[in-house]
Amino acid sequence: MTLDLTVPDLTGRLAIVTGASDGLGRAIAGRLAAAGAELLLPVRDLAKAERTLAHVPAKTLRRADLASLDDVRAFAERVDRPVHLLVNNAGVMAPPARQTSRDGLELQFATNHLSHFALVHHLLPRLREGRARVTSVVSFGARDGRIAWGDLQSERGYRPMRAYNQSKLAQLLFALELDRRSTGEGWGITSNAAHPGLASTNLQAATPLDRWFKRLSRAGILVQTADRGARPALYAATSPHARGGGLYGPGGLAHLAGAPVEQRLYRSARDPRDAEQVWAVSEKLLG
Template sequence: MVTGATGGLGLEVARELARAGAHVILTGRDPVKGNRALVSVRASVPNADLRFNPLDLAALSSIRAAADSLRATGTKLDILVNNAGVMAPARRMTTRDGFELQFGTNHLGHFALTGLLLPALAQGRGVVVTVASLAAWRGKMPFDDLNARRRYGPFARYSQSKLANLAFALELDRRARVHGARIHSRAAHPGWSSSDIIANSAALGEASGRVARTLRKAQKSIGGAVFRLLGQDVAHGALPMLYALSPDALDSGYYGPQGAGERRGFPGSAAIPPAASDAVLARRLWEVSEELTGVRYDWETVS
C-alpha cells in the first residue's frame, strides 16, 4: 500500500513496485485521480497488478474505513509506504477532526493508519517506510501547541510534521523490537525533488480551479527549473523510498540522496537530526498521538 499514490513520488514508488511484480494498492483522496494513476502505471507496466482504494488521511473516519476494508478481505500487507503529505498552506487549515492540517495529515494520519493496519502488516513482511524530509532538520515539537492554535507558520508547521514523521519511524522500530513484533520500520527522504505537493497544498481550500492550475504551471516552469538545477526529478526522488525496501536497508535506517546537502543523487544512508533521535521526545509524541487519534497499537496480536 502506498499513500498519496495518485501523483508525484507516491505514483513513482507504486509504478516501480508494480514493475517488480507486487500487487499494489494505490490510495488517495480523489477517485478520479486514482483512476488516472492506474492508467498511468499500466501504460508503463502493462501487466501491473494494482487497484485504487480511497483514503483521506485528513479524516480519521476515512482511515478507519480503509483499514476495515483491508482487514475484511484478510489481505496480508507486506509493505506500507507512508508517503502522502501536505506542504505549507498559506493559512492555517484543519483536518476533519480539528487537527492542524499538516501535523494531522502528515503525521497523525499515518500514525493512525499504521496502527490500524498492524495485524495485516504482521501477517505479511511488515515493512513500513515513512517519508520524511530535509525540513525535519528545522523542525521543533511544541507540545503545548502541536495544532498551531496560537501560532501558525506554514513552513515551521511543515517542518514539525516532517520531524514527527522521522521520530515516529524510529520509535516504531524501538517498540517493535521491545515487543518482538514482526514489523520493520525504516524512513526515507527524497532530497529536493519536484512534485505537485507545493501547488496541491497551496491550492487547498481555494474556490477557483484557475488558482490551482496557475500554481501548478508556475511550479513546473519556475520551481521545476530550480529543482532540476539543485535537486532532482520525481523518478530519482523516489529512489530512497525504494532503497528502503531493498535487502540492503536496515530497520531504523534512514535513507536519502548522497549528493551535496542530500539534495540529489543516488540513495544511501541519510543523516538523522538530533531531535528525531531523542527517545524522550519520540515517546511523548507517541503518547500524544495515541490520545489525539484514539488509536493504540495492539502489540500482543503481532508478537
C-alpha cells in the same frame, strides 16, 4: 557510499502506498508494480487516480481521504490479508493559511503524521502477519523541525514551514519509535524513513517555491524529478540491506539530489524520549 537501487522481485507481496496518485507516490507505486507487487492504494480522488495511475488495475484503488481519521479506519478495516510493504508517503506542504482536517486538527500535522500513525495502528495485525517493511517518507525539513508540545495544532500562531517541519519531524520520530517497539515486542515489523531531497512535485503547488523547483528540475540543477526523488524511499522500502531505524536520502551536495545513501540521523530526532512522547500524544489525539 552509494547504495544499490535494484528493486527485487516482489511477486506475491502486497504493498500499500499512500499519496500514490501524484508525484513521489506515483513513482514509487509504478516501480513496485513493475517489480511484481500487488498494490492497494488509498486515494482521495478516484477519477484523478484512474487517469494518473494507468499502469495499475482499477481494483487496487480505494477511495480514502488521509486527512480523515474515519476514512483511514474504514480503509484499513477492508484489508483482509497480510501486508508486506507500507509506504507512508501522502503529505501536505505549507498552505499559506492555517487549515484543519475533518477532525478539526491542523491539516499538516493531521495528514503528514497522524493519518499514518492511525493507518499503522489499524493495520497492525496485517503488518505483523506480513512481517512488513514500513517506510515513512519524511523531509529534510525535519532536520530543522521542533515539536511545539504546548501548541501542536498551531492554534496560537501559524507559520507554514514551521508547521510543515514539525509534522515531518513527528513522522520521523514515529517511524523510529515503531521500529524500537517492534524490536522490543517481537512484532516482526521493520520501520525506517527516507526523504527525497529537493524534488519537483505538486506538493509545492501552494508555495512560492513551485515555479523555481520546476525550472531547476528541468535544468537538472539541485532539484530532482519525482522519479529520481523516489529512489531513497524505494531503497528503504525494498532493499534487503536497508535497516530498521535507518534514514535514507540523496547522497549529493547537502543531500539535495543524487543517488540514495544512508544518512546520519538528524539531531532533532536522536532523543528517544521525544519519539516516545510523540507516540503517547498521538494516541491521546486519536482517542
